[in-house]
Amino acid sequence: MTKELVLGIDIGGTNTVWGIVDARGHILSTGKISTKGHPNPETFMQALYNNVNAGAPAELIPQITGIGIGAPNGNYYSGCIEFAPNLEWKGVIPLKDLSEKHFKIKTRITNDANAAALGEMQYGAARGMKDFIMVTLGTGVGSGFVANGALIYGHDGLAGELGHVIAVRNGRACGCGRKGCLETYTSATGVV
Numbered sequence: 209m210t211k212e213l214v215l216g217i218d219i220g221g222t223n224t225v226w227g228i229v230d231a232r233g234h235i236l237s238t239g240k241i242s243t244k245g246h247p248n249p250e251t252f253m254q255a256l257y258n259n260v261n262a263g264a265p266a267e268l269i270p271q272i273t274g275i276g277i278g279a280p281n282g283n284y285y286s287g288c289i290e291f292a293p294n295l296e297w298k299g300v301i302p303l304k305d306l307s308e309k310h311f312k313i314k315t316r317i318t319n320d321a322n323a324a325a326l327g328e329m330q331y332g333a334a335r336g337m338k339d340f341i342m343v344t345l346g347t348g349v350g351s352g353f354v355a356n357g358a359l360i361y362g363h364d365g366l367a368g369e370l371g372h373v374i375a376v377r378n379g380r381a382c383g384c385g386r387k388g389c390l391e392t393y394t395s396a397t398g399v400v
Contacts, residue, residue, distance in 0.1 A: 213271045215260065215313070218320060219243060219279040219303075221294035221347025221397075224252075226260055228268050233331040239263035249289075249301045257310040275307055275315040278323025280348060283365035287317050290366070293383025294348045294397075319366070321350030322359055329354060343370065348383075349391035371395065 213236065217226045220243055228237040241259045246252035261269065281292040287304025289295065307315040318326075325342035328334040334342070338357040344350040349371030353360040360367050371391035372384055379388025380398070392398045 211271055212273045213268060215272050215275045215311070216323075217256070217275065217277045217307075218323065219277065219282075219289075219295075220320070221280060221292075224256060226256070228264055228272065237264040237268055244296060246296070249297050249303065249306055252297075253303075253306040253310050260311075272311075272313055275311060275313050276323065277303060277307060277315060277317045278320035279303060279317060280320055280350070281366065282317045282319045282322075284316070284318040284322070284361050285365040287315075289317075291384075293385075318359075318361075319350065319352065320344065321368075322352040322361070324350070325352030325354055326359060329357075341368075345395060347395060347397050349395045 211230055213228050213230055215226060215228055217224065222243060223240055224243045225240045226238065227235045229235050239259050241255055243252070246255060279289050280294050281290050282303065283290050287302065289301040289303050291299065304315045304317050321342055321344045324344050328342055329337065334340050340354050342352040351368050351370035353368040372382070372386065372389045374386065374388045375390040375393055376388035380392035381387055382389035382392045
C-alpha cells in the first residue's frame with residue numbers, strides 16, 4: 209500500500225537535515241549534509257538530491273508527493289532565499305526552482321523559523337494554540353509569528369525577523385550588513 213509522503217528539508221547555516229514523513233508526522237527516514245563547502249546553490253542541491261536518494265529506503269522515494277523547505281530568509285511568496293546573511297551563497301537564490309529541477313516534485317519554501325512554527329502548531333508544543341511566537345537559535349536567530357491560527361508572512365514574505373532587530377547600538381557587525389543585531393549576541397555563533 210502506497211502512502212503520500214513529504215520530504216521536509218531544513219537548511220541551516222551550518223548543516224542541512226532532511227526527513228521523509230507521513231501525514232501523521234511520523235518520521236520514516238532522515239539524513240544530513242553540510243550546508244557549507246558547496247561552491248553554489250546548484251551543486252548544493254545536487255548533493256542534497258544525491259544524499260536523499262542514497263540515504264532513504266528506495267521504496268519511499270516514489271511515494272513522496274511534495275517537498276517543504278525551511279531556509280534562512282526563505283520567501284514563501286517568491287520561492288527564493290533572499291540575501292541570507294548566514295549562507296555562503298549571496299543574493300537571490302531560486303531554491304524552489306532548483307528543488308523542482310532536481311527532485312521533479314512540487315516544492316514549497318518558507319523561512320526556517322516559520323517552518324518550525326508550523327511544525328510545532330501541527331505536531332508539537334504549540335498544538336491547539338492560535339497565538340504564539342516561535343524563536344529558533346542556531347547559526348542565526350529566527351522567529352515565526354502565529355496570530356489567530358495563521359502564520360504571519362507580511363506583505364513581502366519576510367515578517368518577524370527578530371534576529372535582525374538592533375539590540376546594541378553600533379554593536380557587533382552582522383552578516384546582514386548592520387551593526388548590533390540580536391543574533392550577533394544570542395545565536396550559537398554570537399555566543400561563541
